[in-house]
Amino acid sequence: MGRYVVRRLLQVIPVVIGVTFIIFCLVFALPGDPIQALAGEKRADPNIAAILRDHYHLNEPLYQQYWHYISGVFTGDLGETYNGRAISDIVSQRFPVTLKLGLTSFAVEAVIGILAGILSALKKGKFLDNVVLVATLVLISIPVFVLGSVLQLELGVNLKLTPVAGIEKGWPQSYILPAIVLASTSMAYIARLVRSSLTESIRADYVRTAIAKGLPRRRVIGLHAMRNSLIPVVTFLGFDLGALMGGAIITERVFNMPGIGQQLAQSVYLRERPVVVGLVTLLVLIYLAANLLVDLMYAVLDPRIRYE
Amino acid sequence: MSEKTIERPTTDEASLAKEIEAEEKAAARQASLLKDGWADLRKRPLFIVTAFIIVCLIALAVVPSLFTARSPFSDGFCQLQNSMNGPTGGHLFGFDVQGCDIYTRTVYGTRNSIVVGVVTTIATTLIGGLLGMLAGLVGGWVDAVLSRITEVFSALPLIVGGLLIMSIWGGGDVWSVSFIMAILGWPQVFRIMRGEVISNKYNDYVLAARALGAGSWRIAFRHILPNTLAPVIVISTMNLGVYIAAEAALSYLGIGIQYPNISWGLMISDAQDRFLTSPHALLFPAGALSITVLAFIMLGDVVRDAFDPKMR
Amino acid sequence: MTIIDPTDAVPAPRPGDAEKTGPLLEVRDLHVEFKTREGVVRAVNGVNYSVNSGETLAVLGESGSGKSVTAQAIMGILDMPPASIPKGEIRFYGQDMLKMSAEERRKLRGARIAMIFQDALSSLNPVLSVGFQLGEMFRVHQGLSRKEAKAKAIELMDRVKIPAAAARVNDYPHQFSGGMRQRIMIAMALALEPDLIIADEPTTALDVTVQAQVMDLLAELQREYRMGLILITHDLGVVADVADKIAVMYAGRIVETAPVHELYKRPAHPYTRGLLDSIPRLDQKGRELYAIKGLPPNLLKVPSGCAFNPRCEKAQDICRTERPLLVPVTERDGTELPGRASACHFWKETIHG
Numbered sequence: 010m011g012r013y014v015v016r017r018l019l020q021v022i023p024v025v026i027g028v029t030f031i032i033f034c035l036v037f038a039l040p041g042d043p044i045q046a047l048a049g050e051k052r053a054d055p056n057i058a059a060i061l062r063d064h065y066h067l068n069e070p071l072y073q074q075y076w077h078y079i080s081g082v083f084t085g086d087l088g089e090t091y092n093g094r095a096i097s098d099i100v101s102q103r104f105p106v107t108l109k110l111g112l113t114s115f116a117v118e119a120v121i122g123i124l125a126g127i128l129s130a131l132k133k134g135k136f137l138d139n140v141v142l143v144a145t146l147v148l149i150s151i152p153v154f155v156l157g158s159v160l161q162l163e164l165g166v167n168l169k170l171t172p173v174a175g176i177e178k179g180w181p182q183s184y185i186l187p188a189i190v191l192a193s194t195s196m197a198y199i200a201r202l203v204r205s206s207l208t209e210s211i212r213a214d215y216v217r218t219a220i221a222k223g224l225p226r227r228r229v230i231g232l233h234a235m236r237n238s239l240i241p242v243v244t245f246l247g248f249d250l251g252a253l254m255g256g257a258i259i260t261e262r263v264f265n266m267p268g269i270g271q272q273l274a275q276s277v278y279l280r281e282r283p284v285v286v287g288l289v290t291l292l293v294l295i296y297l298a299a300n301l302l303v304d305l306m307y308a309v310l311d312p313r314i315r316y317e
Numbered sequence: 318m319s320e321k322t323i324e325r326p327t328t329d330e331a332s333l334a335k336e337i338e339a340e341e342k343a344a345a346r347q348a349s350l351l352k353d354g355w356a357d358l359r360k361r362p363l364f365i366v367t368a369f370i371i372v373c374l375i376a377l378a379v380v381p382s383l384f385t386a387r388s389p390f391s392d393g394f395c396q397l398q399n400s401m402n403g404p405t406g407g408h409l410f411g412f413d414v415q416g417c418d419i420y421t422r423t424v425y426g427t428r429n430s431i432v433v434g435v436v437t438t439i440a441t442t443l444i445g446g447l448l449g450m451l452a453g454l455v456g457g458w459v460d461a462v463l464s465r466i467t468e469v470f471s472a473l474p475l476i477v478g479g480l481l482i483m484s485i486w487g488g489g490d491v492w493s494v495s496f497i498m499a500i501l502g503w504p505q506v507f508r509i510m511r512g513e514v515i516s517n518k519y520n521d522y523v524l525a526a527r528a529l530g531a532g533s534w535r536i537a538f539r540h541i542l543p544n545t546l547a548p549v550i551v552i553s554t555m556n557l558g559v560y561i562a563a564e565a566a567l568s569y570l571g572i573g574i575q576y577p578n579i580s581w582g583l584m585i586s587d588a589q590d591r592f593l594t595s596p597h598a599l600l601f602p603a604g605a606l607s608i609t610v611l612a613f614i615m616l617g618d619v620v621r622d623a624f625d626p627k628m629r
Numbered sequence: 630m631t632i633i634d635p636t637d638a639v640p641a642p643r644p645g646d647a648e649k650t651g652p653l654l655e656v657r658d659l660h661v662e663f664k665t666r667e668g669v670v671r672a673v674n675g676v677n678y679s680v681n682s683g684e685t686l687a688v689l690g691e692s693g694s695g696k697s698v699t700a701q702a703i704m705g706i707l708d709m710p711p712a713s714i715p716k717g718e719i720r721f722y723g724q725d726m727l728k729m730s731a732e733e734r735r736k737l738r739g740a741r742i743a744m745i746f747q748d749a750l751s752s753l754n755p756v757l758s759v760g761f762q763l764g765e766m767f768r769v770h771q772g773l774s775r776k777e778a779k780a781k782a783i784e785l786m787d788r789v790k791i792p793a794a795a796a797r798v799n800d801y802p803h804q805f806s807g808g809m810r811q812r813i814m815i816a817m818a819l820a821l822e823p824d825l826i827i828a829d830e831p832t833t834a835l836d837v838t839v840q841a842q843v844m845d846l847l848a849e850l851q852r853e854y855r856m857g858l859i860l861i862t863h864d865l866g867v868v869a870d871v872a873d874k875i876a877v878m879y880a881g882r883i884v885e886t887a888p889v890h891e892l893y894k895r896p897a898h899p900y901t902r903g904l905l906d907s908i909p910r911l912d913q914k915g916r917e918l919y920a921i922k923g924l925p926p927n928l929l930k931v932p933s934g935c936a937f938n939p940r941c942e943k944a945q946d947i948c949r950t951e952r953p954l955l956v957p958v959t960e961r962d963g964t965e966l967p968g969r970a971s972a973c974h975f976w977k978e979t980i981h982g
Contacts, residue, residue: 020468027469035485146618150611152562154569154585155603158592166593214751220706221746222817223739224769236756255474259566263589274570277480285481292477300472311756312801 017304021297028297029082032289033075061091078286082294087287096287099272104291107268109180110260111253113188118196119246125196126203126242131230133208141204145197153256157190157263174265183266191260195249202245206238213237240310247303251296358623367619370612377427387421389579404597411597413587419598423605426579430609432491433498433574434561440499442553445506450545452507453514454537463507471504475563476570483572494564494573502560509552513545520544547624555617558610565606581606651723652679653857654703654742654825659717661698664710670928672698674881675717677955680825680857685848687860687872687889689904691925695881696861700827703859704744705734721825740770743818745847747830749810753802759786759813760798766820785816789846808839812846819850825857832867844871865908869893874968877901880926880936883955884972897958897971897980899941935974947974 062068069077081088087096129141148156164186165173171186172178210216211234219233258270265271269288276284358364377384395417404411413419452463473481478501483494517523523540567573568582575583581602588598661673673695680686690696701707703719705726718725721742726734746752754762763785764778773781779798786794789812791805802810811831818826831847832840848871851858860872868875868889875892877885877900885898896902903921923940926932932939938948951974958969961981973979 023465024468024472027465028472031469031473032481035481146611146614149614150558150562151607152565152569152582152585152603152610154566154589155599155607158585158589158599158603162593162596214746214748215754217706218746218752218817219754221704221738221744222766222769223735223737224765225735228769233754233757237754240756252474255477258476258480259570262570273477273480277572289477289481292474293472296474296477297472312758313755313803 013308014305017301021301025294025297026079028293029079029290030075032286032293033078034071082290087291088283090281090284096284099284100269100288100291103267103269103272106176106266107254107257107261107270109184110187110191110257110266110268111250113181113184114191114253114257115246115250117188118192118199118249121192122196122199123203123242125200127207127235129200129204130207130211133204138204141200145200148193148197151193153190153194153259154263156193157187157260160186160190161263176266187260187264187266190263191253191256194256195245195253199242199245203238203242206241207234210234210237236310240307243306243310244303247299247306250302251292251299254292254295355623358619361619361623363615364619364623367612367615370608371616374427374431374609374612377424378431379428381424381428385421385424387418389417389422389425390577411595411601413584413598419584419601422579422584423581423602426581426584426602426605427609429491429574429578429580430561430564430606433495433564434557434613436491436495437498437502437560437564438553438557440495441502441506441556442549444499445503445508446510446549448503449507449510450514450537450542453511453518454533454541456515460511464511467504467507470501473501475501476566479563479567480570480572483567489575490578491574494567498560498563498567502556505556506549506552509548510545513548514541517541517544551617551621551624554620555614558613558617561613562606562610651720653682653684653722654859655679655718655720655723656699656703657718657720659699659702659719660715661695661702661707661712662715663712665929668929671931672712672881672928673702676878676881676883678876678883678886680859682824682857683852683855684874685851685858685860685872687862687868687875688878689862689865689868689875690878691863693880693925693928694878696878697829699878700744700829700859700861703827704742705738706744736770739766739823740821741823742825742827743821743823745811745814745818745826745828745831748834749807749814750802750834752814753810755802758799758801759805760800763813763817763820766817770821781820785820786813788819788850789813789816791816807835808843811835811839811843815843815847815850819854822854823856825859826851827859827861829861830863831860833862833864840867847871865893865904877904880931881928882936882972883970884937885970886955887958887969888967891966891969895980897969897976898973899943899975899979900937902979903940935972943975943978945974 078088085097087100089095090099125141125144129138132138161173164170172183176183207230211230213234215237216229216234219229224233254269257268258274260266261268261270262274269292273285273288273292276288382388395415411419413422448463448467452460475498479497482497482500518541523536526536526540564573565580565582565585568575568580569586571583571586573582574580584602585599585606588595588602592599656676656678659673659676660671663670663672672693676695676699678686678688688696688699698707698712702712702714703726707714714727717727719727721737726737729737753759760779760782763782764773764775767773767778767781768775783794783798786798791797791809791812797805802813805813811834815831818828828847832843835843844867847858850856858871860868862868872889874886874888876883877892877898879900885892885896885901887897892901893905896905900921903919906919907921921940926936926939932949933952934950935941935944935948935953938944941948953972953974955970955972956976958966958971958976958980960966971979
C-alpha cells in the first residue's frame with residue numbers, strides 16, 4: 010500500500026510539469042502585446058513599457074519565465090495581473106463560489122445518480138428502468154447551457170421557486186439550481202454506469218456464492234454486489250470532481266455567478282495572460298489532485314490493486 | 318470447460334493442425350464478431366429510428382438548400398426591422414436579434430455541427446488509435462513516453478483546455494475547432510487501444526500464431542488489430558455526440574465557431590440575453606442541437622450493445 | 630421482499646428426525662426450464678435421486694447434462710426467471726423445499742445445505758477479506774459479533790489446514806493459491822456444520838496433486854460431521870475413491886444409477902461405458918485413446934427417442950423413436966441388483982453382453 014502511494018505520487022510529478030509547461034507555452038503565444046494592451050489606445054511610453062517588461066520577465070527566454078512561474082506556483086504564488094493585483098487574491102475572492110457550486114453539484118450527481126442507477130439495475134427491463142434510461146438520454150443530449158436557460162425561465166422567472174441569477178441569496182438557495190444543472194450530464198452518466206456495473210456484478214459468481222450462503226437479499230446486493238460495482242463509479246466521480254470545476258465555466262455564465270469560471274472567460278477576452286495561466290493552472294492542479302485521490306481510493310476499495 | 322469425453326488428439330500432427338485451426342479461427346472470430354454485431358444492430362428498432370434521424374441530419378448537412386428557399390449568405394437575408402420577431406407563416410422559427418430567419422440559419426447550422434463531430438471523431442480515432450497501437454505493440458520506453466504524454470494531455474479538461482487554446486488561436490471555423498478538440502480528445506482512444514492491444518498480445522491465439530512462425534507485422538495486423546476494433550468503434554461512435562455538444566459549448570462561450578460561420582452554439586449564445594422575453598430564438602437551435610446530440614448518443618448506445626460481447 | 634406467513638412457517642427439522650422422515654434429501658421428478666431468445670431449454674427433465682446422512686452421491690455428466698442445474702435448484706439459487714421449475718419436488722427431511730417461502734429457504738441455505746463451487750477465485754468476493762467472508766456466516770445466521778466471527782473464521786481456516794490461519798485471516802482471495810482458495814470455499818460451506826453439502830466440480834480448476842488433497846480433506850470432513858454429500862463431476866477418477874453411489878446424467882435425465890464399484894465393473898448404459906473407456910489406462914499405453922464420438926446434444930433440439938442415440942454405437946431403430954425409461958437392472962437370472970437402474974433399451978446386452 011505504502012509503495013503504491015509513493016509510486017503514484019512520483020508519477021504525478023512529470024505530468025504536473027508537462028501540463029503546466031504546455032499551458033505556459035500556449036499562453037505565451039497569445040497574440041498581441043500585453044503591455045500595449047495595458048496602455049489601451051494610446052502608444053505606450055517606451056520607458057515604462059521597458060520597466061514593466063522587465064518586471065514581468067517578458068524579456069527573458071521562455072524557459073526562465075517558466076521557471077519563475079512554476080517556482081511561484083509551488084510557493085502558492087500564482088503571479089499577478091498586469092495591474093499589479095495578486096492572482097491568488099482573485100482566487101481567494103472567486104474560488105469559494107466555484108467550490109460551493111462544484112461540491113453541491115458533486116453531491117447532487119453522486120446521490121441521485123447512484124440511487125437512480127441502483128433502482129434501474131434492480132428493476133432491469135421493467136418500467137422504472139426504462140424511465141431512468143430515457144431520462145439519462147434526455148439529460149445527456151440537452152446541452153448544459155440550454156437546460157440552464159430553460160430551468161432558469163421556468164423555475165426562476167415563471168414559478169419563482171429559485172433565484173433567477175446571481176448569488177445574493179447565498180447557499181443553498183442561489184446554488185441549488187445551478188448545481189443541478191451543472192450535475193445533469195454527469196448524473197446521467199453515473200446512473201448508467203451504476204446500472205451497467207451493478208447488472209454485471211449481480212450476475213457474478215461471488216454474488217451467487219453470497220446467495221448460497223443464505224445471506225438476506227439486502228446484504229447480497231448492498232454489500233457483495235455494490236462493493237464491487239462502486240469501483241468504476243468512484244473512478245468516474247473522482248475524474249468528474251475535477252471536470253466539474255471546468256464545467257462551472259458555462260454554468261457560471263448562464264446563472265451569472267462570480268466564480269473562477271466567469272473570471273477565466275473574462276480574462277480570456279481581455280487577454281490577461283497571467284490570470285489565464287494562473288486560473289487554468291489552478292483548475293488543472295485540482296483536476297490532477299482529484300485523479301490522484303481517485304487512485305488512492307481505488308487502492309482502498311480494490312485490494313487487488315495494492316499488491317501489484 | 319474441459320470435458321474428458323471430448324476427443325483429444327494424441328499425435329503431434331493433430332496438435333499442429335489444431336493450432337493452425339486456432340489461428341484461422343481467431344481471424345474468423347473477429348470477422349464474425351463484427352458481422353454478428355452488424356446483424357444484431359439491424360434487428361434493433363432503436364437503431365432504425367436513430368439511423369433515420371441521422372440520415373435526415375446528413376441530408377440537411379449536405380444539401381441544406383433543399384430544405385429552405387432562402388440562403389443565409391445572400392444579400393438582404395437579415396432585415397433589422399424583423400429583429401426578435403416571433404414565428405410567422407413564412408418564417409416558422411421567427412427571427413433573431415439581427416433580423417435573420419432562424420429556420421434557415423438552423424438548417425444551415427447542421428453542416429458545421431456534423432462536420433465538427435465527424436472530423437473530430439475521425440481525428441481522435443486516428444491519432445489515439447495509431448499511437449495506442451504503437452505503445453501497446455512496441456512497449457518499453459516508447460510505451461512509457463507515449464503514456465506520459467497522454468497523461469499530460471488528459472490533464473487538460475475539454476472545456477478548460479479548449480478555452481485556453483481557442484483564446485490563443487482565436488477559433489473561427491469548423492476546422493480549427495475540430496483540430497483543437499482532437500488534440501484534447503485523443504488520449505481517451507489511446508488508452509483503450511493500448512489496453513486492448515496489450516491484453517490481446519498475450520492471448521492464446523496470438524501465442525499460437527507466434528509459435529507457428531507468423532511475423533510480427535502479420536500478427537499485428539491479422540490477429541491483434543482486428544480484435545481491438547470493436548471497442549474502438551464503440552467508443553468513437555459514442556464520442557460523436559459528445560463532440561457535437563462540446564463544439565456548441567465552446568461556441569456558446571464565444572471561443573468556438575465565429576461569424577460569419579453558423580453554429581447552433583453561437584445562435585444560442587446570442588439568443589441568451591433576450592431569452593426571458595423572446596425564448597423562440599434560443600429554443601429552435603437548442604432543439605436542433607439536442608435532437609442531433611440525442612441521435613448520435615443513441616447511435617453510440619445501440620452500437621455498444623450490439624458490438625460489446627460482454628453486454629450480451 | 631418476502632412476506633413471511635406465520636401459519637406457513639415450518640420449524641426446521643433436526644438431524645434426529647431423519648429416521649421418521651426418510652432420506653436426508655430426495656429429488657422427485659424434477660423439471661427445470663430456461664426461457665431463452667431461441668426458445669425454451671429443458672435443462673432438467675424428471676430427475677430422481679436421494680442422499681442419506683453420511684452418504685456420498687456422485688452425479689456424473691458432461692456440461693449441459695443438467696447436473697449443475699439440478700444442484701442449483703436444490704440450493705434455490707437459480708435465477709428465476711429465466712429459469713422455472715414447472716414440476717417436481719425437492720424434499721429435505723421429507724419437506725418439499727419448493728413449497729417453502731423464500732425466507733425459509735434462505736435460512737436453510739448455508740446453515741443446513743451448503744454449496745462448494747468450482748472456481749473459487751471467481752466465487753469468492755475479490756474485495757472482501759476471506760476472514761470477513763467466512764465470519765459473515767456466523768454473523769448473519771447466528772448473530773455473532775464481528776470479533777467472535779473472526780475467531781470462528783480463524784478456527785475454520787485451521788480446520789481446513791490453511792497454514793498460519795491467524796495471520797492470513799485478513800488477506801484477500803487473490804493472495805491465496807488455488808488449492809488454498811478451494812479450502813476456504815470448503816471452510817465456508819462447513820462453517821455452520823450443514824446436513825448436506827453440494828460440491829459442484831470442487832477440484833476441476835486445480836492441479837492434479839492439489840486435487841487429491843482437497844478431495845481427501847472434503848471426504849475426511851464429511852465423515853467427521855456425518856454430512857450428506859452430492860459430488861457433481863465429470864471426472865470418473867475423482868468419484869471412485871469417495872462416492873457411495875453414482876447417478877449418470879445425460880441431456881437432463883438420469884441414464885444410469887448404481888453403487889460406485891458396480892458401475893465401474895459392469896456399466897449398464899452405453900454412455901457410461903463410453904465414459905469409462907475414455908479414462909486413460911496404463912495397460913493401454915501407446916494405443917489410441919477411446920473417445921465418445923460426437924458432441925453433447927443441443928438442449929433446444931434434443932434427439933427424439935433416446936437422447937444419446939446419435940452418438941451410440943449400439944443404436945437401433947427403436948432408440949430413435951422410443952425414449953427408454955429408467956428401469957431396474959437385474960442379473961441374468963432375474964436377481965435384483967439393489968440401487969441399479971438404466972435407461973437403455975439394450976441394458977441387458979450392455980451389462981451382460
